[in-house]
Amino acid sequence: MNSLRRLVPFFLCVTFGLLNFQSRAADNPFLGYWSLHLPGGGTGWLGVSGSGTRLQAEMLWGGGSVFPLDSASVQQDKLIVTRRHKTNRKDADGKPIMVTETLAATLDGDNIKFVTVTPKDGGGENRAEFSGHRQPPLPSAPDLSAVKFGPPIQLFNGTNLDGWRLVEKGAVNGWRATDGILVNDIAEVPGQSRRHFGNLRTEAEFEDFSLHAEARVAKDGNSGIYLRGIYEVQVFDSFGKPTDTHNMGAIYSRIKPLVAAEKPAGEWQTLDIILAQRHVTVTLNGKLILDNQPVLGPTGGALWPEVDRPGPIYLQGDHTGIEYRNLVLRPVLQN
Numbered sequence: 001m002n003s004l005r006r007l008v009p010f011f012l013c014v015t016f017g018l019l020n021f022q023s024r025a026a027d028n029p030f031l032g033y034w035s036l037h038l039p040g041g042g043t044g045w046l047g048v049s050g051s052g053t054r055l056q057a058e059m060l061w062g063g064g065s066v067f068p069l070d071s072a073s074v075q076q077d078k079l080i081v082t083r084r085h086k087t088n089r090k091d092a093d094g095k096p097i098m099v100t101e102t103l104a105a106t107l108d109g110d111n112i113k114f115v116t117v118t119p120k121d122g123g124g125e126n127r128a129e130f131s132g133h134r135q136p137p138l139p140s141a142p143d144l145s146a147v148k149f150g151p152p153i154q155l156f157n158g159t160n161l162d163g164w165r166l167v168e169k170g171a172v173n174g175w176r177a178t179d180g181i182l183v184n185d186i187a188e189v190p191g192q193s194r195r196h197f198g199n200l201r202t203e204a205e206f207e208d209f210s211l212h213a214e215a216r217v218a219k220d221g222n223s224g225i226y227l228r229g230i231y232e233v234q235v236f237d238s239f240g241k242p243t244d245t246h247n248m249g250a251i252y253s254r255i256k257p258l259v260a261a262e263k264p265a266g267e268w269q270t271l272d273i274i275l276a277q278r279h280v281t282v283t284l285n286g287k288l289i290l291d292n293q294p295v296l297g298p299t300g301g302a303l304w305p306e307v308d309r310p311g312p313i314y315l316q317g318d319h320t321g322i323e324y325r326n327l328v329l330r331p332v333l334q335n
Contacts, residue, residue, distance in 0.1 A: 035305035036132035065253035149330035171198030201314035208332035223322035228311030230302035257289035
């Protein structure tokens with residue numbers, strides 16, 4: 001009897017908490033994370049948080065970083081968000097004139113539809129439509145001590161590019177195998193316009209896994225390792241810089257390393273990465289820099305916005321030259 005009396009307040013608390021959450025969700029069904037298919041086929045993402053009239057929103061629009069939106073509100077069953085853009089025109093002080101893009105969203109269950117309107121420099125407006133859907137709920141952090149991995153898979157055989165292909169059709173292929181090293185060589189032709197070099201992906205696709213990789217970054221080098229084709233682990237010459245979401249080993253623009261563990265440019269660096277239940281752990285040069293952290297959505301350059309589908313390992317090759325070796329993946333064994 002005493003045990004039952006102790007449990008009653010617990011169940012009442014849990015029930016009240018669930019009802020309170022459901023009430024908030026009913027009041028504002030736009031709260032949460034959204035996978036977006038942008039105009040032209042690019043990958044986008046939207047996160048909406050807060051309550052009542054105090055909403056915050058952040059967005060990913062194709063490439064680059066996740067950025068905060070200037071405003072977010074719900075008006076007559078629509079989510080209205082805005083962001084500011086520079087124009088080619090300048091004011092009397094020589095500063096670029098800004099315009100405001102307004103994005104209005106409506107819901108149909110877990111599907112979201114946007115209409116975006118941006119004033120044109122010379123009058124009129126640019127208008128586009130795109131859609132998306134609610135992300136599946138983020139799982140709890142896994143107990144990594146209980147995760148079991150399968151046999152190692154050598155992603156790169158050291159002699160050729162078997163098992164790999166370019167991500168983009170028509171891009172210049174700067175990748176080659178040399179002496180057991182996967183090299184990306186961006187060599188521009190003097191007198192010709194800058195060429196677009198391609199990113200490289202595995203033919204095979206994976207769900208959860210551990211990945212060992214070694215990278216050699218030149219001075220100011222910039223690359224990345226995309227997990228499932230959507231989460232970029234940054235590979236960058238950031239030696240000597242304060243920790244940042246754009247530095248070596250970070251989840252690009254999303255998760256900052258706990259400590260700086262980079263080596264100077266030109267030295268081989270090791271990355272040991274675990275992706276499990278949409279949580280990422282990264283050990284850089286023997287130091288734990290990301291500790292089972294949740295990834296809220298895709299990063300710039302993702303192949304698609306869905307966070308619950310398998311995908312390749314892809315290596316960024318469109319920025320600068322880079323070298324990789326000893327790329328070994330071990331898939332998580334499903335129970």
